[in-house]
Amino acid sequence: MHELPINDVLPQLKDNLSRNNSAVLIAEPGAGKTTRVPLALLDEPWLEGKKIMMLEPRRLAARSAAHFMASQLGERVGETVGYRVRMDSKVGKTTRIEVVTEGILTRMLQNDQALSDIGILIFDEFHERNIHGDLGLALALESQGVLREDLRILVMSATMDAASVASLLHDAPIIHCVGRQFHVDTVYVPNPAHVSMEKAMSSVIREALTSHEGNLLAFLPGVAEIRKVKRELEMMTLPDEMVIRTLYGQLTLSEQSDAIRMEADGRRKIVLATSIAETSLTMEGVRIVVDSGLMRTQVVSSRSGMSHLTTVKVSKASADQRRGRAGRTESGTCYRLWSPLEQDSLQIANTPEIMSSDLSSLALEIAVWGIQDPKELRWIDTPSELAFGQAVDLLKRLGAVDQRGRITSHGRQMAHVGMHPRMAHMILKAIPLQCGKLACRLAALLQERDIFKGNRAFNNSDISTRMEQLILWENQGMPNVDDPSLDVAAMHRIIQETRQIGTNLDLKLQSSAQTDWCGILLSFAYPDRIGQGRGDGRFLLASGRGVEMSMVQPLSRSEYIVAAAVDDRGIEGRLLLAASLSESSLYRYQQELIQEKDMILWDHELQGVKARRRWSLGALMLQEKAYPKPPEEEVAYALLEGIREEGLQLLPWNKVSTQLRQRLLFMHFITPSQWPDVSDEALLATMQDWLLPSIYGMKNRNDLQRLQLTSIIEQYLLTWDQRRELDTKAPTHMTVPSGSRISIDYSDSDQPRVAVKLQEMFGLLETPRIGGGRIPLTLHLLSPAQRPVQVTSDLASFWQGAYFEVKKDLKGRYPKHYWPDKPLEAIPTRRTRPQQ
Template identity: 60%
Template sequence: MTSLPILKVLPEVIQTLQKRTAAVLIAEPGAGKTTQVPLAFLNESWLEHKKIIMLEPRRLAVRSAAQFMASSLGEKVGETVGYRVHMDTKISRHTRIEVVTEGILTRMLQSDPELAEVGLIIFDEFHERNLHADLGLALALESQSVLREDMRILIMSATLDAEPVAALLQNAPIIQCPGRQFPVETVYVPRHSDVPLEKATAAVIRQGLTEFPGDMLVFLPGVREIRQVRQEIERGGIPQGCVLRELYGQLPQSRQDEAIRPDPAGNRKIILSTSIAESSLTIDGVQIVVDSGLMRTQVFSARTGMPYLTTVPVSKASADQRKGRAGRTTKGAAYRLWSRTEHDFLRDRNTPEIIQTDLAPLALELATWGVKDPQQLKWLDCPPDAAYTRANGLLHELGALDRGGAITIEGKKMASIGMHPRLARMVLQGMAMGRSQLACMLAVLIQERDPFHKGTPGRDVDIETRMLQWINWLRNDADINQALLADESQLRRMLRESRHMEKSLGIQPDSEMDVKQCGLLLSYAYPDRIGQGRGNGKFLLTSGRRVELLQLQQLSRSSFIVAAVVDDRGAEGRVLLAAELTEAQLYAAHVKDMEEVMQVSWDRDLQGVKARKQFKLGGIILKDSPYPNPPAEAVSTALLEGITVEGLQLLPWSKSSIQLRQRLQYMHVLNSEWPDVSDEALLATLGDWLLPYISGMRTKNDLQRLRMIDVLENRLSWEQRKQLDREVPTHLSVPSGSKIPIDYSSPEHPALAVRLQEMFGLLDTPCIGNGKIPITLHLLSPAQRPVQVTSDLASFWRTGYFEVRKDLKGRYPKHYWPDQPLEAVPTRRTRPQ
């Protein structure tokens, strides 16, 4: 004990908290901070016999730390040192140090914001940045600021970036403590992408056992991988003198303790573990770590509003934590299933959970606290705005928040249950329906790893099947299908969880357990995941998301389902757990959320407006029927939408109306006060200039009755019409007597296409705009082909004409090509008469 590095800095930690109300302690793995720091404060005068609350990220670490501290005092757990975790509490009126999971602190603060009996809160392993740790710190800082200036807060970690935390605690002192000086050799054994994880891990396990002594701790991303590696080792034979142990959160406490304690027979232990053993836990005898380099984390999809579990590479900080497990009590080795180069590209630290997870539980806790805007509290990382807004939207849909964002009576009940708001609402509704026990069991089943399958792709996803098997198992029914049951010990633990929930809520057992109510109960928890069948196992959810069952099964033919668990990584989400919802149940439970919608829209196939009456629940249409007499305004709006979609070509543009548009655009170019009649401007302002003329019209054929020239002219005042005719004429009279239309298609360059012979005798270029704007002349051959383009007719007669004349005289010898064009008679014929 005297060799623990933390003992060297404990006096500094104690002195700091005598003077300040906050501090940050960075102690490397193996320093002993978890078990020594709380004990050191017991006799401090400022504590005034108040309690010390220490937060740990995992239940196993809570129990282990409490047991170690109690043992060092020569006491049993529950005396001076106790603990509180979900479904397991060991404290007494004498308890001064309570080790708790992070969510327990939130419950304590919600019930007593002053924390009158608490003098010090210790956040251990804060680098893990769990959602409840961030929330607990934010609420504790608020309590300290407003109600308890004397309360101390200590942040502890091995790999935390200390400066931002210290700044959050009003520049709290940072105390550094080195860890044990036991060397740990790092061995990189890169896994080839073609080699399955279980085979590569098993090979490295065998290698490590031959190269180094002691027990071995193997880090794997999840329970599935633990079992795969175990099977791979057992297939090749467990090495002599070794025993396999598993360690993960869902295991019964007795089996967790078995993994931590030395083997009674003295065998070497191979402990296959998730990240549960990454921090806050010393397993005596471990000298070898095998690190797969992977971890399982929940990510919230902003695209679909659904969370999903994904496997990602660990961070450098996590890899160092894992490596440190081998150097706690003696020297050791850490095998890493990646290369040195890959290690350089790992992110430095894990992404804080608050950045990437479902924020509905956080939003409900803040609403209970009385905070609508999280910016009112102090955070290391403030909850992202978009995710927080979505969370509030879900809480409103669940009935936990009112329209103003304040918590409702129902919301307070949901918060008091202490589970995800979705499941809390389902349990409350189950109590109201007289289906309390079924709702509790269903909530546990949803939260837990599925005990009724063995990882078979495309398996039956029906929750009713699982609930029926569980009930049969509960009744010792011989009908239970053992082929479906993957983990009976998990069923026993789930049953304890359900019974604990029923006891805490004062629930009596249901008179009957009708699994046909599963879909109805789940629909209260997942109103956004009620799915309408689209055939072949595909469903459209009320949220608008599309999901599918990978393999056709009985549930594939259901008209409605509730998709409780969805893998969201594909174009269409893959349903992992669901239950059927009958139409009668749907209408009985959710009729108040249904709405009758008038759907008046443009139909591209019909080239007209289609009117329907739809009865909808969110994004799914329950009933759809024709709407014979829709409001005229809605029809006109849909018709305008059709023109926007199809383009202005849907309107009947004649030559004269096209030319009028071009003339108006020419005037707009000269003077921006004139209306802009470009395609973009007309489409953007359809409601302003076209709406008055389309009353009673519904189709493209109806639109052909429009006189677009009248529509456009009506946009002008009487003075503008006169000015338009005066300055931008439609036609120009040429020397031959022809009246030729002017082309305004290029507003910057009005043009006149005229045969060269019709311009004989005219010296200067014709102008418009009160004689200020010369026309661009396209002089044509007798075959109406351009031979010259000019805006300077006089210059053309002097020079260009004679070159053109030679060519035209050769090609059109019968035509009149005079030597003096300004003295010649203009003609529309071959020769002047």
């Protein structure tokens, strides 16, 4: 083995692990940590013949590390060193170092919480903060703390906040190692606003190839951009004998391996890659990096719980990792399609997946582990309560956990499937329906990119058309033809994945059912995304989210659909993939989700209570019928709700009942503790007490007109003593000196008033008082024509002063009327002159 920087710190690492059960290793790129550390620990006494398990975030890195370590031992993979990744594994009875991807560790922990045959867990490239890595570490720490104190945990990274990880590992020691990084020149080439990123990348790639030697690695956000740049390069004049390779997650492991190794014939090559090439891999001969500065990440919408892929700028840490790819074996150059100013504005590190991704798989694993609250585990970043709550709600709908969040037997089966909970639930529901193979294929298809390559001839959102094409192609013997309209490589992967899922489940795959079962199966996976047509290709989902199709197509006319993929941005989400669902299938296969509810409520237009029986699925109203004999009490309560909505004017207030309310308001004003509040707000708030008993049997505004409000208020709001006191202290009328009985106006609670002709008040010295003598009445003294000539609450002062001015005016206008000089000695009269 040639010397690597990691060799200098291996003695320190061994010493720390002999005395502690945890450690953190920060080793710069090129140090050799991934392939040297596991081999160096093989003979440590504390290992006691147990295995070393190392976790890699990516399948390609896991396989590459295992192959390299095996070659260092002069062995084949599967002997001392082996690997386990999804759909591929090479381990044997003598295997002592297993390199696995993080989902594999989770399964092993669930099957054996003590990890009884593992001596040390190594989390490599932990800075990537893969959600499975965070979960795996949390469960491993729980196992170490409760069951396996002797289990060693080593966290390794090139760039990471070592202090926070060391703290999580109970103040584990931190070992630092410098890397073997060759000098890399950085060239900033900002992308002009009017030039597409793909054209700018192609131009910079061509310039870099002519200016520098060696292979070139270009970082692009996704497969679509890789294809566009590849087409641009193929139309350019490039240096002689250039090979263009692509590298992204959906490729087969064989295709990925071809991209990272030297070409057999020695030709130079361009590798167009996603973020998969950032870490762990030593790509032979790469001396040039061209970085778009973009990456694709999955984000969950907090409003809908749906996830979507979005393109974002890379962090400084990712940009440095990408730059370092050019200096692994010799000096190189990195071209960045942004400016130094933009570099300064980049965030320091990528947002951990656990803070932005769908947490339903994590929630299921935690439930299988035996806990419901993620706070019971140790995390670097604790999952958000909102995102975790949305995940648990989904698991409840799928029957994976009960209402308290505890795992069910069905949930354990779902976890055993080892797929996203939606897909696992769909497959398990499909098996007894003899649709197991179709469900496995549907799950595999949904995890792949679109097999139609965005071809306009197949430009629709219907997943059934893709399934039909896939089945036809398989029945034809899976010909490896170069079909520009179909992604044959993706179709091969779908078939391979389908078979692997069936093998994992020990499932004898039934023959394919008709593709019209796609909607039924999808409804099992996405019950919250069953959509009801609203016309013009627009649908309302059971979750309450609105979605629409970008173009008119046969699926647009469906009464019901199930949305498998949605671009959730915008007011209306854009429907990407869906399948039609018949109404009969909806009722047959989703009966347990359909709720029957009696709706007894006030209808403003009808001005009455409407009683309907409604069948709904989430936000979807499936059916509604008249409810002929609703319970009388529920109708009465709905009627009260209608009065709250419309206001008290819905009740039959007449002069007598209105004055009664005003008199009570007056008494409440002067002695609030002794009299009820009959304001609008108070009456509306207490209708259950005073009005409800009288409206049984009523159901609309017309019925309410039969109410006798005066009797109701007196009966339910006043005692017998209060009624007597009310007549005394707040009388309805006042008898004036002329003998007339005048109604008292209580509309202004703090100033009750009486409107009376001035002539009828002759002889009365003092202002009449009510409220037990506390409140003087406000007198509106009227002319013979019933027009106010004076308003006063001090009658004595009026007679002494203002009367004489008023008298002059009235005597001139009404000469036939009686206007004495001494009003207190005059005879009050209702007529023109008093009768002798």
